[in-house]
Amino acid sequence: MSSRSRIIIAIGAVFATALVAVAAVALLVPRSPVGPAAESTPLPSETATADPEETLAESADGFLADWVEDGRVVRHDQGGDTVSEGQAYGLLIALAADDEESFSEIWSWTTENLQRPDGLLAWRWDDGAIVDDEPASDADVDAARALVVAGETWGDPDFTAAGVALATTVADTMTVETEAGRILLPGLWAAASDPYAYNPSYASPAAFAVLADATGDARWTEVMEGTTAATTALLAESPLPPDWAQVHGDGRVEPMPGAAGTGLSVRYGYDAARLPLRYAEACDPADRSLAAQLAPPLGLTDPLAAELDLGGAAIGQEQHPLGYIARAAARASAADYAGAGADLSAAAQLADRAPTYYGAAWTVIGRAMLETDLYGGCAPMGDDAEPTTTGNTTTGNTTENGDGS
Template identity: 50%
Template sequence: MRRVRAPLVLVAVLSVAVATVLALVVTGRSPDRDAPPTAAPSTDPSRSGTALPAGPDLAARFVDAYVDADGRVVRRDQGGDTVSEGQAYAMLLAVAADDEDTFDRVWGWTRTNLARPDGLLSWTWADGAVVDANSAADADVDAAHALVVAGERFGRPDLTGAGKTLATAVLDHETAETSLGRVLLAGQWAKTEPYRVNPSYSAPAAYAVLGRATGDARWAQVADGDRAVLGALLDQAPLPPDWAQVRSDGTVDAMPPPGGGDVAYGLDAQRIAVRYAASCDTDDRALVGRLGGAVPTASSDVRGVYDLGGTARVDWQHPVALVSAAAVSDAEGASGAAGQLLRAAADLDTRASTYYGAAWAALGEDLLEDPTTLGITCREQETR
């Protein structure tokens, strides 16, 4: 057996120790826990929410309540920090409302404070600086989507160019090839196998918009790969999980969140129905229909968290859960029920508003009732 001299062992140990200390100093987190935790809350909004004035303009209400004058979106009910997801939500809502001023403010703050050297966006900012430089792929996709639509709507080639650049960075750094196809990863930090994915980050309608804008065939590949992942998860259980992992051989497994917790169909996963119901692909919408037998769609029965078999784990409701139920109804062709659920989501957020609930009450209205506001034109004749 080959022997290693003691001095070399000492050098190796010291090197590992130095690297660990540097990782903690630079990132504030252990190097084996570099994944951003979920941005979705996990508590009853009635305990942390704030009453807001009632009004039909949900996008404007979100901007008034959560967007500062400089364009920073503040999670006021979650410690006052900012995440790239929230910046992207505000950009989508601003372009849907034809609000160029708000769009410029939000994108300007985002570009100045969150841009990474690889073209992606840092995930978390607080107290004047980025505190987690890892990326979150849903924010990057949503921001790129908003930018290319804004560029066309406002006649702004600078925005179109920024959207294309961000879209290419997503494909280069936040996707991976598997036997199921190319899949969207949870972020640049998930680039090693087994690949961590958050199924609710998948946005097939946005992929179509970005594919048209960039001419990059990889967006269609991601749509196919993500659809295959979601289908595999639904073959394993009636409801998809908040988090999962995918191996290059196509093996898909439900997983707990990176920061710990239970496998569940929670406030992350409930976005899946909304994003897929907005898709132009009938196969995507058919996947949403598969959720209908596992969770209730009557507004009084909807709950915030379920296990993957469809048993409610909490008694409280949340706007995103109601919007998700609306998406299921929409995919099943029950437009009246979908409209009632969207109104219930808006009413709940009026009584106890939270950053996440307000964002999805407004986004659900745009994606399900008038997706053309977000450049999704293929379903123009289907929407109400």
């Protein structure tokens, strides 16, 4: 899910006063129950390497052992709380491990502790109770997708029914029609007014296709088309997508500095980095070409910073596994398989050197999306992978935009 903006206040003698002021403002602004905390890890040393022979299933088993306790995905690096995003990631990772028992435990904990009366998942649980009841649509979509896939994988109609029910409630409450098409809102709070707050990294063509097939609900096909239209519009204006945007009822799409404009600046960061992965696993070549389009701007700097401006320049020096996994997705979509493999290795090294919940989760999920069809998508690095052109030019293992970027 992903991400709440962190505000760091260090104003000497007036620290306490500033902190109270920030808390007061927070009550007046729609809260973003989505995305990770701004985790970061240092660049790994030359001696810190992950096991290159570790299989996807072994990596998934490692996540379940390190981050899951009795069905609860615990953010050990963030105070030991749990978020709906993490539970959804746990379900996807249990699928990668082919571990039906762990999957069942994670879903049982989720239904007992996070599921609201309307069927959606409350965003955050801590110290034995829900502390933020607002649902986050990316978590609910990922969970619904995982349930539908699990039902098919293990022949369990209860999982399928739960996934269909969750997907239907999301379509009912957290999608809206615009002139650009139907879009997925980040949460119930975003439905209040036009323009609508929008998180580009929640757009997941493969997940939407899975849910469309399972539910028979045409709205999921509409969401797939509408969110892709929004993504296309954003990438027509800048080389990289922003963490947050807004979509007007008339179809205009604009980058925003955080949810409801509450962030520090417009940037490509811990949220937006999920977008290349979600489009790289799409089965429609036109969707995958949007991921390939991001390879040049993501290749402008090395080492790759976790946060970039929308042109690809680094904002700060922090590193994060997801940054490299995202670039691997873009490069794989552009048929640069060697570059993609190097980035996956770099991500694994980062995750191994300084483990975090978010980095560990996406190291497994990203690899599953790029290398397998476990989640119902089309793997750009799978055995049947074929080069994807982007409407620009693809030459060997590199893709060059027609505008020279």
